[in-house]
Amino acid sequence: MLKTILSISGKPGLYKLVSQGKNMLIVESISADKKRIPAYGNEKIVSLGDIAVYTEEAEVPLKEIFVALQKKEEGVAASIDLKKATANELRDYFAQILPSFDRDRVYLTDIKKIISWYNILILNGITDFAAQEEALEVSPE
Known part of the structure; x- marks a missing residue:
């Protein structure tokens, strides 16, 4: 998806x-x-589907981050206020989702985009990140 x-x-x-x-x-x-x-x-x-986030070890696909966000927030929109949150609050929040993210290469604007994209998808009923991707990969060509 x-x-x-x-x-x-x-x-x-x-x-x-x-x-x-x-x-x-x-x-x-x-x-x-x-x-x-x-x-x-x-x-x-x-x-x-082509976006990944840098970690200390490798790159993590965006779908895995969305799944982790969904588990943390129990399927609802993110609880952090992107407009009022400080830089440290955003980094701490993102570290709860992806503890090993590369703090030098993942900027605050990236974190804000990922969380806002997640909120847009959740608010518009697109919630099945992992299963839909697996269905695409399994389908015969």
């Missing part, structure tokens, strides 16, 4: 891939408005 969820640089929120045009992608906002817009090749478009 995370392979079809996209982050587009310069546009707020997350988008679901709907179809592909000649020189663009057609994406739909995950938020309540479900607005469809074109996303062009000159925009930085990243699939959430």
Whole structure:
């Protein structure tokens, strides 16, 4: 599922891939408005399935972080207030989810993005991070 969820640089929120045009992608906002817009090749478009976070040992896929966040928060949106939290509070919160994250290469903006993406997905009913990814991997080609 995370392979079809996209982050587009310069546009707020997350988008679901709907179809592909000649020189663009057609994406739909995950938020309540479900607005469809074109996303062009000159925009930085990243699939959430392709994102990983640096740790001291290796890189951890974003889906594993979302699963850990979901366990910590018991399936609801994150309890930390991203606007009011200090840098140390954000790092401590993220360390509860991923204790070995690389504090030199994972910036505060990265932590805020990951938590805000998690909140967007949870608030819009996308909650089955692990099972949906496994289903994609098992399906025959």
